Amino acid sequence: MSELNFELxxxxxxxxxxxxxxxxxxxxxxxxxxxxxxxxxxxxLNNIDVITSTRIGNVQVVEKDLPNNExxxxxxxxxxxxxxxxxxxxxxxxxxxxxxxxxKSNRDKLLPKEGDIVLCRVVRISLQRxxxxxxGFQNEPIPIDGGVGTNGHGVIxxxxxxxxxxxxxxxxxxxxxxxxxxxIRSQDVRATERDRVKMIECFKPxxxxxxxxxxxxxxxxxxxxxxxNDLGVIFAKSNNGAGNLMYAMDWQTMVSPVTGVIxxxxxxxxx
Amino acid sequence: xxxxxxxxxxxxxxxxxxxxxNSNEKQSLSxxxxxxxxxxxxxxxxxxxxxxVENNKMSLLTLVYGPRSTRDVSFQPNCKINIIIxxxxxxxxxxxxxxxxxxxxxxxxxxxxxxxxxxxxxFINFNIEDEDELVEYIPALVSGCIIALIDANIEITDIIGxxxxxxxxxxxxxxxxxxLGLWKDPYKFNNNESGDYDDSIPLSEIIKSCQEKIIVSKQxxxxxxxxx
Numbered sequence: 001m002s003e004l005n006f007e008l009x010x011x012x013x014x015x016x017x018x019x020x021x022x023x024x025x026x027x028x029x030x031x032x033x034x035x036x037x038x039x040x041x042x043x044x045l046n047n048i049d050v051i052t053s054t055r056i057g058n059v060q061v062v063e064k065d066l067p068n069n070e071x072x073x074x075x076x077x078x079x080x081x082x083x084x085x086x087x088x089x090x091x092x093x094x095x096x097x098x099x100x101x102x103x104k105s106n107r108d109k110l111l112p113k114e115g116d117i118v119l120c121r122v123v124r125i126s127l128q129r130x131x132x133x134x135x136g137f138q139n140e141p142i143p144i145d146g147g148v149g150t151n152g153h154g155v156i157x158x159x160x161x162x163x164x165x166x167x168x169x170x171x172x173x174x175x176x177x178x179x180x181x182x183x184i185r186s187q188d189v190r191a192t193e194r195d196r197v198k199m200i201e202c203f204k205p206x207x208x209x210x211x212x213x214x215x216x217x218x219x220x221x222x223x224x225x226x227x228x229n230d231l232g233v234i235f236a237k238s239n240n241g242a243g244n245l246m247y248a249m250d251w252q253t254m255v256s257p258v259t260g261v262i263x264x265x266x267x268x269x270x271x
Numbered sequence: 272x273x274x275x276x277x278x279x280x281x282x283x284x285x286x287x288x289x290x291x292x293n294s295n296e297k298q299s300l301s302x303x304x305x306x307x308x309x310x311x312x313x314x315x316x317x318x319x320x321x322x323x324v325e326n327n328k329m330s331l332l333t334l335v336y337g338p339r340s341t342r343d344v345s346f347q348p349n350c351k352i353n354i355i356i357x358x359x360x361x362x363x364x365x366x367x368x369x370x371x372x373x374x375x376x377x378x379x380x381x382x383x384x385x386x387x388x389x390x391x392x393x394f395i396n397f398n399i400e401d402e403d404e405l406v407e408y409i410p411a412l413v414s415g416c417i418i419a420l421i422d423a424n425i426e427i428t429d430i431i432g433x434x435x436x437x438x439x440x441x442x443x444x445x446x447x448x449x450x451l452g453l454w455k456d457p458y459k460f461n462n463n464e465s466g467d468y469d470d471s472i473p474l475s476e477i478i479k480s481c482q483e484k485i486i487v488s489k490q491x492x493x494x495x496x497x498x499x
Contacts, residue, residue, distance in 0.1 A: 180388075
């Protein structure tokens with residue numbers, strides 16, 4: 001096979017072809033993996049799989065280690081070089097992201113995903129679980145229209161937008177908010193004595209909770225956990241929201257500095 | 272009315288719509304007197320992404336909201352696209368059909384699997400004075416959606432191009448190699464009164480000549496996106 005000579009483009013737009021999956025280079029064959037901002041697309045005309053860019057940004061290549069558990073494959077691993085190719089948003093690549101959170105092009109994150117730390121508001125509790133709505137990501141701005149209801153402002157289609165088809169009034173908490181919903185199950189509140197958790201001693205409706213996403217969950221809810229020292233209630237008001245903001249005394253009590261009332265919560269370690 | 276609408280903030284009972292005096296100054300269109308499309312992006316601050324596509328005959332505003340959560344009971348691994356086209360010049364029935372057509376075209380290029388359990392809402396506002404056939408607007412509609420989606424940071428695998436020839440709109444992907452959609456205005460099939468509609472040209476000929484022109488016609492759009 002003749003050697004294929006090509007250069008990777010530096011700045012790309014969506015739909016721009018980056019490279020084929022395999023490139024016969026010397027001395028090893030290069031295999032490219034589609035990273036963030038890229039996707040493998042099949043081109044019918046040439047019957048070839050290529051990696052194409054899916055966003056505007058700069059191309060970044062990182063050499064990856066070959067996985068060791070591929071002994072059953074016929075190809076000897078020494079003949080191949082793995083390179084992950086990804087497209088990084090120009091504005092997000094520098095790490096000063098928080099200072100200019102308002103600039104639109106700076107947003108990379110649109111959806112919560114597994115492992116993310118999120119801020120959420122408790123909307124309902126029961127013996128088994130606390131229902132929350134996700135209101136923000138850690139160190140990441142949410143999209144401008146992230147939640148039409150309690151989060152911000154915006155328009156919904158006449159038929160209720162994409163949520164309209166299956167939207168039922170009984171599921172709405174207070175408004176037509178389009179925030180993402182989550183559930184903290186009682187087993188996921190803390191790491192120890194998981195079976196003896198009393199939800200009412202951990203959360204109250206209206207509390208702002210820092211939690212981590214366990215899984216994408218079912219159709220409606222993400223599954224969240226607070227079973228870590230730095231996760232739990234951050235802001236809470238005493239007397240079911242009628243009183244003042246409280247401070248955390250230890251990991252399971254909060255105190256109001258004005259009235260001195262003490263309430264039970266599963267607090268996040270603040271520092 | 273006894274039943275009060277509690278979900279909206281109603282204006283005062285004596286509120287009247289604003290009426291402005293007619294301005295007699297006709298804006299000269301000579302500056303815009305070309306058929307080339309002009310693009311703009313990121314104008315609407317409360318939408319996730321937006322675009323304006325205009326020439327001397329029309330102005331199209333496209334807004335992208337989302338991806339935002341759906342209230343679907345079962346888990347949806349892919350995102351849904353929802354398009355609403357607003358215009359007072361066309362029948363709602365035709366606009367609905369057109370939005371379904373656009374959804375099917377956009378589904379071919381949006382990375383749906385990147386946005387599980389969510390939906391993308393696209394709103395398109397037609398701003399036209401003299402109505403043309405719907406089919407004439409499809410190239411602008413498709414470009415508007417593509418720019419607004421990119422502006423919203425939604426990942427797409429292809430910049431789809433559309434060309435209208437002989438009252439047929441052809442949507443092509445992968446630089447013209449992939450045929451994604453064909454549109455003819457419904458009423459054009461029924462009454463061919465105007466006479467300028469030559470139905471002796473077979474469809475395959477139309478598609479072929481669109482494929483030849485697609486790269487040239489997409490160049491302006493691609494140039495704009497590269498500078499976004």
